[in-house]
Amino acid sequence: MSKPVRIDIVSDVVCPWCFIGKRRLENALAMAPDLDVDLRWRPFQLDSTIPEGGISRKDYMDRKFGPERAATVHDRVREVGAEVGIPFAFEKITRSPNTLDAHRLLRWALDAGCQELLKERLMQLYFVEGADVGDHAVLAKAAAECGIDEDDVRRRLASDEDVESVRAEIDRVQKLGVNGVPFFIIAGKYGLSGAQPSEIIVQALRQAANDQMNEDSGQ
Numbered sequence: 263m264s265k266p267v268r269i270d271i272v273s274d275v276v277c278p279w280c281f282i283g284k285r286r287l288e289n290a291l292a293m294a295p296d297l298d299v300d301l302r303w304r305p306f307q308l309d310s311t312i313p314e315g316g317i318s319r320k321d322y323m324d325r326k327f328g329p330e331r332a333a334t335v336h337d338r339v340r341e342v343g344a345e346v347g348i349p350f351a352f353e354k355i356t357r358s359p360n361t362l363d364a365h366r367l368l369r370w371a372l373d374a375g376c377q378e379l380l381k382e383r384l385m386q387l388y389f390v391e392g393a394d395v396g397d398h399a400v401l402a403k404a405a406a407e408c409g410i411d412e413d414d415v416r417r418r419l420a421s422d423e424d425v426e427s428v429r430a431e432i433d434r435v436q437k438l439g440v441n442g443v444p445f446f447i448i449a450g451k452y453g454l455s456g457a458q459p460s461e462i463i464v465q466a467l468r469q470a471a472n473d474q475m476n477e478d479s480g481q
Contacts, residue, residue, distance in 0.1 A: 264475045266300040267467060270447040272435050274306045275364045275384045275395055278339045278350060283444035283457035284385070285346035290463035297467055302372065303381045304435065305365035305428050306443045309358075316359040316396045323358075342457075350389050359396025365432075366424045367401050367415065376408040383408060449474055 271287070273280035291299065312322070323332040336352045343350045364384055371380040383404045387393035393400050398419045406412035435445070446454040446463070449470040454463065 264298070264471070264478055266298040267449050267471050267474060268300045268302065269467075270302045270304050270450075272304045272306045272440055272445040272447065273443045274308045275361055275368075275381070276359065276388055277306075277308055277443050278336070278343065278389060279457045280444040281348055281350075281385045281389055282339070282342055282346055283446075284381070285348060286457055286460045287446070287463055289346070290460040290467065293460060294464050294467060297471055299467070301378055303368055303377055304447075305368070305432050306435065306440070306445075307361055307365075307432060308443070310360070310362070310432075312358055312360040314360055314396075316357040316394060319355045319358045348389065351392060352389075354390075354392025355388065356392065357394040357396065359394055361396065362425065362428060363398065363401060363419055364395050365428050366419070367405060369424055369428060370415070370418065371405070371408065371410065374408075374410050376410065380404060380408045380410075 269287075271280075271283070273283065291297065320332075323335070326332070327335050336350065340350050340352075368377055368380060368384075371377040384395050384401075387400065387404060388395045395401065395404075398416060401419060402412045402415040405415040440455075442455060444457055446458075446466075448454065448466055452466055452470050454466055
């Protein structure tokens with residue numbers, strides 16, 4: 263049997279197009295149930311300058327886009343989100359968080375075997391429920407819902423564990439030229455930038471699977 267096709271998805275938990283890209287990837291995998299894949303969620307920060315504890319969402323959006331554009335900047339995202347079953351509720355979001363701690367938690371979730379489950383939960387919390395995914399209590403509760411010990415998560419988040427390693431990983435992908443997310447790295451050598459249509463993702467996965475099978479067979 264051939265080994266699974268590795269898919270590393272570089273994304274941020276507060277990136278709406280990353281959530282859309284996640285749904286399109288899920289649809290792509292449903293379209294190709296014969297493909298065996300190994301998913302890994304990799305860290306990226308849309309804005310690493312946001313202070314620990316986050317800032318007012320309204321102030322952040324007004325400063326980034328201006329008050330007039332901030333009111334309509336998500337209109338297109340809502341439309342596309344509805345097409346893939348995401349009921350974006352941007353009006354519920356009151357804090358723009360620094361996502362470094364969320365990415366630390368996702369790294370630990372990979373070791374615990376529930377990274378995919380936690381990634382989904384964090385995005386649901388932020389984009390649908392309006393929760394502050396920079397808050398340690400929110401993160402610890404989400405981890406517990408996914409089967410990770412809540413007290414242990416609180417302890418680890420209060421420490422500096424994996425702070426520098428996550429930052430270093432983000433720096434590495436940026437040096438590779440990844441400056442926008444989502445970004446899909448397939449089989450370690452094919453790259454797809456953006457929330458591509460599911461059909462495009464399927465094509466890339468099949469190409470990677472075929473190439474990998476040929477390599478394994480020595481062709």
